[in-house]
Amino acid sequence: MSGAGGRSGGANGRSGGAGRGRGGAERSGGANRSGGDRGRRAPRESADDREARSAREERRERADRDRRRAERAAEPPRPPRPRVTLPRQVAYDVIRAVTADDAYANLLLPSRIAEAGLTGRDAGFATELAYGTLRRLGYYDRVIELAAGRETDRIDPPVLDVLRLGAHQLLGMELAPHAAVDESVELTRAAGAKNASGFVNGVLRTIARDDAAIWLRRATAHVDGDALLAVEHAHPLWVVEALRAALAASGREAELAELLAADNVPPRVNLVALPGLVEPTEVVGASTDGAALRAGAAADIHPAEIDRVSPLGLVAASGDPAAIPAVADGRARVQDQGSQLAALALSRSRPVEPGERWLDVCAGPGGKAALLAAEAARTGATLLANELVPARAGLVRRALDALPEPPEVLEGDGRRFGSGPAGSITGPEQFDRILLDAPCTGLGALRRRPEARWRKHPDDVAELAVLQGELLDAAVTALRPGGLIAYVTCSPHLAETREVVAGALARHPELRAVDTPAALAPIATRDLELTPDGDAADTAAQLWPHRHGTDAMFIQLLTRTPAE
């Protein structure tokens, strides 16, 4: 010690030098303590001492290393840092499943969100990413083609889906470009397309350079008329043309842009309180997770929507409706208010005679059947439900389970009604009221099925129109003279609506169209303004998302002239 202290002549600033290795502080401390050491020469370190010292140091370093290793081993393993945030990964997976495997986003997304453990804002973020991208897919493809300088069919599908999701973040959600671009590049790698990450980076940086308005101008530079509306509102052209024709038949052609815009607004969650099973007041505010429900209060409805239209309708302001006890046990259900009006047009447009027999020809998954069953139970009628697809018939049974005496559910082709032996349930003239909620393209429910518009094809319409006509023929034959049919579609396409009805009226001289707007007037909670031109000859009721806040439901009541 003394020797080291002496070397700390170091006290004059060179203490680190040769003393390194034995603890300079110790040595210089000595120097500070004892000025008397100053000037004494340190003994020279022998070769043996040096060797011993280096062996000691080595031992100490090895011990330190072992200790650190043992500490690391005792720590819980750290999860790998997520390279793509979960909501984006979930949204991408859903988009991929929709474009590659024809999955339905509205069925897949909730389960993927639950599997990933996303809740609250993260769940909402994943939903907007997936639904928003799918809804505007055609528009984003056009932007990507402009930015990439190549057709989208020359882009690898998994990479194209990354670009679509990125484009929606930049143009639809206006998120920070660095997050949208960087995570898209990571997604490209995660999707196994590492080689394309530079391409994705370049295309998205090009898109990010200009804002949404500039891209819209570019994408619509050489189009006009319906083609312009198609790009602006991200609808296939043939759908725009079909919607224009349907609006024109209702005297509302000028509202086409409003309708297309409404198709891009996610609908609020609407519910029905099944009459006789639960009071709307019991449903309102009765959730277990604080879901707020209000009876269609206008302030809480999107501006494109006006008010509730069904007397049984409720609007979910927030939260998960499944957490409401009456929804959990089936006494209240999620149901579009247009669908509610369609069922009520059949059950409430004329008084019910006790013992009436009602038929729901195409009941799956059972929304209108549940409402009709509740109406039948409180008026002394009996409902029979039918569905072609067994799995969907199972859903109908589940929907009807909430009734104290659930109606019977048949599994079969609705076209067999009316043609069985007289006196049997499939024979002629068996039913007093028949709901034919026909299989259709669903062009009136584009708000709630984000990818549907890109998946449908004009050929679907012709095929469905034939089936709709045959089902309506069967319903007419199965109806008692003086009875009532509600022909309903959630499509406003003329070939599925007015033309099917016109065909049936031409084929069945005993069939009469009932003034449906007049029948609905006392049922709806407000004036639906269904015949804007005061067109008394228009017997059909066509609802619209932009006017009524409902799906574009078509409802035509029909009756058979009573027997002479």
Ligand SMILES: C[S@@+](CC[C@H](N)C(=O)[O-])C[C@H]1O[C@@H](n2cnc3c(N)ncnc32)[C@H](O)[C@@H]1O
């Ligand atoms: C528009 S959906 C009915 C919706 C239902 N009314 C509701 O409110 O929940 C049409 C249904 O008709 C069924 N369907 C299709 N072809 C049919 C047929 N030939 N006979 C009976 N049902 C059929 C479909 O499986 C589908 O479930």
